[in-house]
Amino acid sequence: MWxxxxxxxxxxxxxxxxxxxALITPDxxxxxxxxxTTKPGRALIRLIxxxxxxxxxxxxxPGSLNxxxxxxxxxxxxxxxxxxLAKLKALVNKLGIxxxxxxxxxxxxxxALDFGAAARVYWTLKYLGxxxxxxxxxxxxxxxxxxxxxxxxxxNWPTPSHFSPQAQTQWLASTDEVHGFVKGSKARLxxxxxxxxxxxNTRVPxxxxxxxxxxxxxxxxxxxxxxxxxxxxxxxxxxxLAKDLQITPNKxxxxxxxxxxxxxxxxxxxxxxxxxxxxxxxxxxxVEWTQHPQALPMAxxxxxVRQLWMDAQFWYRQRFE
Numbered sequence: 001m002w003x004x005x006x007x008x009x010x011x012x013x014x015x016x017x018x019x020x021x022a023l024i025t026p027d028x029x030x031x032x033x034x035x036x037t038t039k040p041g042r043a044l045i046r047l048i049x050x051x052x053x054x055x056x057x058x059x060x061x062p063g064s065l066n067x068x069x070x071x072x073x074x075x076x077x078x079x080x081x082x083x084x085l086a087k088l089k090a091l092v093n094k095l096g097i098x099x100x101x102x103x104x105x106x107x108x109x110x111x112a113l114d115f116g117a118a119a120r121v122y123w124t125l126k127y128l129g130x131x132x133x134x135x136x137x138x139x140x141x142x143x144x145x146x147x148x149x150x151x152x153x154x155x156n157w158p159t160p161s162h163f164s165p166q167a168q169t170q171w172l173a174s175t176d177e178v179h180g181f182v183k184g185s186k187a188r189l190x191x192x193x194x195x196x197x198x199x200x201n202t203r204v205p206x207x208x209x210x211x212x213x214x215x216x217x218x219x220x221x222x223x224x225x226x227x228x229x230x231x232x233x234x235x236x237x238x239x240x241l242a243k244d245l246q247i248t249p250n251k252x253x254x255x256x257x258x259x260x261x262x263x264x265x266x267x268x269x270x271x272x273x274x275x276x277x278x279x280x281x282x283x284x285x286x287v288e289w290t291q292h293p294q295a296l297p298m299a300x301x302x303x304x305v306r307q308l309w310m311d312a313q314f315w316y317r318q319r320f321e
Contacts, residue, residue, distance in 0.1 A: 025137050026145075033045060062150070067094075069117045072124050089164065093160045115139075116221060128167070175288055182215065193212075195220065210307065211299055219266060242274055255279070258287055
């Protein structure tokens with residue numbers, strides 16, 4: 001009985017770990033911006049616009065700072081790789097981010113691919129130890145459609161912060177960890193890519209083999225969106241979609257794709273919107289898996305002739321297109 005009473009007491013007196021909504025609408029954000037109080041050189045809400053610099057300077061939400069998506073990614077050979085902590089620290093310090101700020105990630109709002117970028121940046125910020133995080137639902141497109149103000153020109157940069165992030169590895173699945181999950185069937189592995197990738201009919205150039213992880217199930221990231229591919233489905237529809245995966249709370253769920261971009265949407269919806277426990281993102285995904293010095297196991301892997309044909313196609317496109 002005393003344990004129940006203690007839990008209720010802590011729930012009442014301790015602040016929520018994640019008080020900010022994972023998804024925030026333009027109207028909600030506008031109201032929050034109006035209500036916030038500021039101190040010199042510091043905003044309580046930090047808007048991070050991840051579009052390219054040209055698009056940002058054409059129009060953006062007033063007060064936004066520009067940190068294009070590629071700044072949050074790994075090298076061209078393995079884009080899903082999490083950048084070194086020192087590089088991410090320099091980035092969040094430049095953005096003036098403090099641990100107790102509400103950080104809102106703003107993308108274009110164009111489609112599912114664009115949302116994946118916002119979800120991946122959100123994941124990275126959470127990985128760095130930040131908890132007050134949101135993604136602007138519908139991005140700049142939705143903000144503009146709501147007839148809310150936009151401004152143009154470069155960002156007005158704040159005083160850099162001294163925040164020292166600490167990696168929160170409970171949100172990250174490493175290659176070694178995933179290998180252990182594959183061998184022991186100790187996790188639910190979910191492939192977020194289009195069906196042709198899952199079946200091994202195609203792959204990205206950086207991947208050394210086609211196919212998927214052994215034991216993986218398929219959940220295309222676009223299934224979280226309506227027919228137009230830009231608006232998220234309802235929470236109830238999301239719950240129904242998650243139920244099909246047969247996720248169990250006592251078993252980790254690992255989301256992967258090619259480079260940790262598409263899978264970031266699956267992670268965001270399962271972990272942040274639906275609140276499911278033990279949900280991890282395999283950021284390096286199949287590019288990192290197939291580049292491993294050892295030949296790690298694959299499922300749905302096509303034959304050698306098919307693999308060589310894919311290599312020939314990549315070579316031709318790179319040389320002549």
